[in-house]
Amino acid sequence: EESLQLMLQCDVVVYNISDSLTKEQVEEATGAITAFEAEMDSFSSKKILILVSTVMTCAVTKPRDQVRLRDNSVTVDSNKRGLMERCVYIQEDPDALLTEEEYRRRRPLPIYVVASGLQYGKGEHLLHYFFKMSWLMQLPEVPLFGEGTNYLPMIHVNDLAGVLQNIINLKPRSKYILAVDDSKNTLEEVVKIISETLGTGKLRKVPEYEASTMAAFQAKEWASLSVDLRLESFIIKDSFSLKWTSEDGLINNIESIVEEYRSARQLLPVRIFLFGPPAVGKTTVAEKLCRHYKIHHIKTREVTEEKIAQLVSGITQSTQQQANFAPLVLKKRSTLLSCGGHLPDHDLFEILQEKLNSNPCKNQGFVLDGFPNTYDQAKSIFSDDDALDQDRMFKQPVCNKAIAPEHMIVLEATDDFLTQRVQGLPQSDAEKMLYTQEEFVSRLKTFRQLSASYDSAADYFDELEIHPDNIEERKQRLAEESAERERRKKATLAEMTAQYEQWQRNLAEVKCQEEELMEACALPLRSYLMKTVVPPLSEALLDCSKIKPEDPVDYL
Template identity: 50%
Template sequence: MIHVYDLGGVIQNIIEIRPKTKYILAVDDSKNTLEEIVKMISDTLGPGEMNLLSDQDAITMKAFKPEELEYLNISLRLDGIVIKDSFSLTWTSVAGMVENMANIVEEYQNTRKLLPIRICVVGPPAVGKTTVSEKLCNHYQIHHIRVKEVIEEKITQLKEIVDGADPESEDVAADAAQTQLENYNKSMDMNAGRLADYLVFDILQEKLNSPPCRNQGFVLDGFPKTYEQGKLIFSEEDPENQDLMIKAPLYIKKITPGHVFALNATDGFLTQRARGLPQRVAEEMRYTEEEFSSRLTRYRELSAAEETLLDYFDELEIHPEHIDVTTDDPEYADVVKKITVLVGVPKNYGLSREEQEEEERNKEEERKQKVAAEAAERKRRNEAALAEMAAQYDEWQENLSEVQRQEKELHDAHSLPLRNYLMKYVMPSLTAAMTECTRIKPEDPVDFLAEHLLRKNQQE
């Protein structure tokens, strides 16, 4: 275990010093186990969870080959004496990966361009914030943050901690969770079932700073709503020490949205959309006529305030993009397309092995379906062409027969006078002469016919 920059320093020293030692062990001062390293990577880059596998499970899942597992089972600590005593190194990470994980992760993310995408979507009620947010989360594989759900999730977590505590032993975590629950209940009793703003902001900041949101990103759906709320959540100043200008923790910068999108629509469009919802859905979303009208009026008042939420983001140089919603498209295809073009391509850590396999199967199935569809279309086109050719051939045959019939009729009409002439003046004499010729059978029948016709003509 050694940072690649430190390894480069060791190699540079070998080139310059040319030590007589044949083998040099390049290691840092860390004594971390593989489990400690994986846990720290998960805490810093992922959700903070680990999946412990048996040797058989690792082989079955093809995570490791059997011969590789033998190396992982070695428990041997070695010390790099030569590089410590003989080399002049300016260490990048002498304490090892676990101690310097934050710096290593930052290097890794910047090098691989694996940067979290943080988006805030705001707008009037019924404009489609939640639908657009869900589609963005699916596209970028990031987390959908809705304040109501975040509060419910936090209360559920606290109840699980309290319920899972051993009543006979002291549990500091359970006591702290119980105290928080009591504070939440007291606040909701005093505010008609709603938490005080400062508690909401604390819960939201905790959620946004959780490893999944911090490392992968999020879409903040419809919150904050005002300039003051945005300042309390994303301000870098410590509100308790503003005079001293003490800065809040660095994570404040890491939870500030990088992109803000304001969806806009006319009041008439929004009202018509709300009225078109089923009664049950309208009640669940608080879009009944009276509630919706009140919420829409409140939103317009906040938008007309001297300092608005969008003004706050402008001050942070996060300039909001305004997108008009003018068509009642349930998929919001145009809106999502505009946002993804502005945000750019996904910059997350990609799919898991299972997700990759599923995606490959889906792509293969889509390819097969496409090939089958193309083959069916070609067959259909060929059959249609053959049918058209057969129809054209039948039509040609019909036309040909009709032409032949008409030609015959025309020929018969033209030949009728000649036939009458021959039958009246030629055929009687010629028939008699031919009959006499067949009876006598002369040696030269042509001369016989000529003399017979001439003689007959003289007699007449």
């Protein structure tokens, strides 16, 4: 009743039953329409009721080339019929039927029915499972339930809102409006592009019944994704002035759709650059950060080894191409191994950029472990060439925000501490980590020189206003702040104690002064009593004690 009163106060009411079509929702919408019709005579202004429905009402419609008439009826195959048994059917109400006379005398309520395609955008709904599985990348292949050859009628939620706005403004003659975009994509194509943009790009077809056993979809949700319709909306194209967000569908606008999904679901990557001298413990801290935030650990040696392995395993083309390509790959691999895991800078930059642009790093984020080291290396990896051409007049570097770290953590320690730590390593570990005496001293000296000359990678990020969180300084600052809070607490407590003691002394002094004042005020009265009252009273009391009258008070 309260909802009805609120709706009656509005000139336009939009009733949405497209998200989860249930029998209760249909009955509620029908009741709202009936209540509107009953109140039509009391309306002071025109009312518009828009019912956002779903294309599932057309789900059993066969394509033209497959329609077979038999006894003036359309035959539907058993699979499609079984699917639609899970949908809501509205029983015909005999009381709602109108006679011909009643139909001519009726006052129709302005009601528009919008048959919406499967909605996407702004966080998704039906497609959320595929987005989630692609983003998490917990499985090497995204499950595709069934064959996926069915065509999905779809529309972006912004475009659906635009359709409703046009109905309100234009009030078209047609009361039934189909709201779909121009895409004619199958379920397999949609899931494939989602997996390619967010995940590995691989699919694995599984039987339809596993959609419920894997708790991926409810029955009605999967019924919507199983619909096979290719629809066109002529009214929207011919009559509406619609500013499309995704006119040609999800596949052609997948990048913006993915960004909307990340923003709506707050799936923001955590990108960290970990910096510090050799042997300070960057790798240990990086591993803990990766476990805590569930992000990816980027180490140059592992990244280059992974890339070389991909290049070697990828030589599966023609014999001539293998002969031309294999020496280059083997040369890069031999260079990698002979240089202690370091490729030439231009090759390493390219490999690292490719890794940072990969879907895992773009989805969850990464910890960049100790590389780049210099200002020029950081600039070569993270600078945005297109923006750099436009902003050459500015001295501040322009970075590629898609891969540039948002946080920088600096680990610091003294040279003596680092040297003692390296000396405590076994010889085999020191050689493996390039921490032998000569190598470590050289690396530490180079790091200190870069830091002193303001030519380190930290200086590059500092110019980008990505300021470091220095762990040692933070600990010292926290200790200083804690000591300052303790000092203030003690000072406040001492001040309060002194004030309380002073208050007690003042109170005692006031009480003493009051007593002295009372004694001073009582002296004249005491003198009068002693001279005038006490002598005769004493004599009367003595006589009273001798005579012992029956009424001593009266005798006195």
